[in-house]
Amino acid sequence: MRPTLLALGLAIGLGLAGPTLAQAATPSQSPLTALTKDSGTPMPAEQKRVHFDHAELHITVKPATQSIEASATLTFSALASTDVLLVDLDRNLPVSAISVDGKALAKSAWSNPEGRLRIPLPHAISKGNKVVATIAYGGKPHVAKNAPWDGGFVWSHTKDGQPWVGSAVEGEGCDLFWPCIDQPDGKPDLVDLYVTVPKPLVAPGNGVLVGVTEQGDTRTYHWRAKHPTTYAISINVGPYQELKGEYHSRFGNTIPLHYWYLPGEEAQAKALFAEFPQLLDFFEAKIGPYPWGDEKMGVVETPYKGMEHQTINAYGNHYAKDGSGFDWLLQHEFAHEWFGNQMTNANWDDMWLHEGFATLMQPLYARWLDGDADYYAWLHRLRLMIANRHPVVSGQPRTEEAVYDESRGGPGQDIYNKGALMLQTLHHLIGDQAFYASIRELVYGRPDPKPGNFTPQYRTSADYMRIVDRVTGKDYDWFFKVYLYQAALPKLDVQRHGDTLGLRWQVPQNLPFPMPVEVQVDGTVHTVSMEGGHGSLAVPAGALVTIDPHSVLLRDEPRITAFQQWMKQQRAQRKAAKP
Known part of the structure; x- marks a missing residue:
């Protein structure tokens, strides 16, 4: 998912300078609704009534106007009787037409006030039956301020000025550019993605390339993917080799x-x-x-x-x-x-x-x-x-x-x-x-x-x-x-009394924690079983003792806490010193 930046070293990982990304400045744009901005909001009952079989997406990418023109034909199987379809789609991509099973709906029939498109069915469908809805929509998709951490489309250019476009919508979800069920478990079984771009641009996509067709000064790439993760459907356009x-x-x-x-x-x-x-x-x-x-x-x-x-x-x-x-x-x-x-x-x-x-x-x-x-x-x-x-x-x-x-x-x-x-x-x-x-x-x-x-x-x-x-x-x-369910790490209390080394886990809420502890004594490694969260080991006077010699225990360590606090102070001082 979003790259954590951990491998770039401590400077980034601890909140210092990060990379500069080559993407265009964000133009003024209509704000996302709370529903669209958050991926994985509670799934409404109407979406639970259907299984997502197939999505056929036709998306024309227009770099010159930073817009898309699109249609989506969505096939669902009813898991329970239903008279409505609900799909998630950013309301800033206006819907111009909808048909259900090939029959056009009146524009007054559907609504999308908050980013959840409600499509009434002409007739209720019973469990086991299928319904097909085709949605025509388009406009300017939400532009990412700092993809992939703040998601959306990225409209950029190569060094020689050619269009370079990408989408990254993990945080906000698939509904930023196609009508979907914006849930981790909302995957369609199959997606056919048709991406139309100006020549000579190329549009790599998910799954298998079925074919490329040309019409005038555009070309269309047809990609087919099985069980794609919802936010993993992507648009990529550029002068690629x-x-x-x-x-x-x-x-x-x-x-x-x-x-x-x-x-x-x-x-x-x-x-x-x-x-x-x-x-x-x-x-x-x-x-x-x-x-x-x-x-x-x-x-x-x-x-x-x-x-x-x-x-x-x-x-x-x-x-x-x-x-x-x-x-x-x-x-x-x-x-x-x-x-x-x-x-x-x-x-x-x-x-x-x-x-x-x-x-x-x-x-x-x-x-x-x-x-x-x-x-x-x-x-x-x-x-x-x-x-x-x-x-x-x-x-x-x-x-x-x-x-x-x-x-x-x-x-x-x-x-x-x-x-x-x-x-x-x-x-x-x-x-x-x-x-x-x-x-x-x-x-x-x-x-x-x-x-x-x-x-x-x-x-x-x-x-x-x-x-x-x-x-x-x-x-x-x-x-x-x-x-997983406690914030604080377990802490290992170590006490040495004469020839006995005493070990005791200190755990949030005094939860059971019989984690064995390895102790190296003068080069020999011993395992202390720690039943009941405590244990002991005979240690000769003057012996060199190393706790957890192979660094396998995730635990509270004062040296690390002290370092993190010092780094926090350094950041605060740098921030205060800025004019």
């Missing part, structure tokens, strides 16, 4: 590789493209089959930082180097093909399932490439950025923006950093085999995924807790209830 290749998977299938980049960047583009096969090999070795192997692994250069648009990941890292040996942004967004697109949180409150797992994949990938030094360097950077202001999971439905907004009680960046380090602790606790078995169950819904034998999954935190218990044969609810 393309690199193509194939990856021969360890699972026996062949995956098409595509990278669309801007002219003049061939050498850098080829270097980035060379990372694609090893990325695929890592994820398939650690997690399982690439979920969209019968479509493609696609990446497109965008005029904003990045976003995990399914099979067409947005990349705007400017080929930056950071010493890690791989492009952190490419790797992070690609991880979301598993954690976000194949496995999707059923509600935004469980968003750590996307970001925590995707973030952990970066230190694991660094270790896979270059060993333990890079692995621990990554983990240490993550640890310094954990805020612990609010629980990672509230246990209540949330919108996407509420999760990111700490002022509204959201965990913010902790879904990335704390989520990843919690999982690293779990990995050590339950062991390699059980940990990866739990991930496969979470992502694929089965222990033996192979190309073609799994379907996309909607998941909750409770689902993952049950999976871990089932895979291990033990009850680990105590682990998740502390790390």
Whole structure:
């Protein structure tokens, strides 16, 4: 999802200077309604009555006027009898016509005052029947102020002045440019996307390219994608050049590789493209089959930082180097093909399932490439950025923006950093085999995924807790209830009395926390079981003692708190010194 910027180092992660993105200034525009601005507001009963079968989207992109002209033909199956369709669409994209099952509705029939388009059906449909609505609409889509963190369309230009357009709508949702069900679990089964652009521009899209047609001075690209995440349908327009290749998977299938980049960047583009096969090999070795192997692994250069648009990941890292040996942004967004697109949180409150797992994949990938030094360097950077202001999971439905907004009680960046380090602790606790078995169950819904034998999954935190218990044969609810549902980290109190080392966990609300603790005594590692949250170990006088020598415990550490407070003071001083 939104890139966390963690891999750019502490300067960005702790709130100092960030990157400058090449995008046009935001023109004056009508404000979004509260309903449109927040993705994942409570789903109305009318939307729960239907299943989203198919979306056929025709979108003409007009860079000269920063506008679109569009139509959407939406097919739904009734899960219960209904006489109305509700779809989400920004009211700032006026609807000019609607037909239902081929019959035009009077303009007075539909309404869209707040961004939820209400379409009455001429006749009620019963459970099991289908209805098809075609909606003609258009105008100036909402322009992003700072994509992808503040979403919308980005209207930009290449260095030689050619149009360069991208969409990034994860926070605000799909309704910023197409009529949809703006919920994590509102995915259509199939999307046919037709994007019409002025020649000679190119329009890379989601899924498989069905064909390209030309008419006068325009061309239309037809893309087809299965089960796309709602916000992952994307518009990309530019004078792109393309690199193509194939990856021969360890699972026996062949995956098409595509990278669309801007002219003049061939050498850098080829270097980035060379990372694609090893990325695929890592994820398939650690997690399982690439979920969209019968479509493609696609990446497109965008005029904003990045976003995990399914099979067409947005990349705007400017080929930056950071010493890690791989492009952190490419790797992070690609991880979301598993954690976000194949496995999707059923509600935004469980968003750590996307970001925590995707973030952990970066230190694991660094270790896979270059060993333990890079692995621990990554983990240490993550640890310094954990805020612990609010629980990672509230246990209540949330919108996407509420999760990111700490002022509204959201965990913010902790879904990335704390989520990843919690999982690293779990990995050590339950062991390699059980940990990866739990991930496969979470992502694929089965222990033996192979190309073609799994379907996309909607998941909750409770689902993952049950999976871990089932895979291990033990009850680990105590682990998740502390790390996910409490803001403060557990603190380890260490006391040494004579030849005895005493250990006691101090946990919010005195919750059970029998987390074993490794102690190294003069080079020998001992494991203290900590039943009841406390334990002891005989330690000879004068022995050198190191608590948690392999840095596997996510816990409160005074040295880190002191550093974070110092950094906060430094920021305040710099702010006060500005004229």
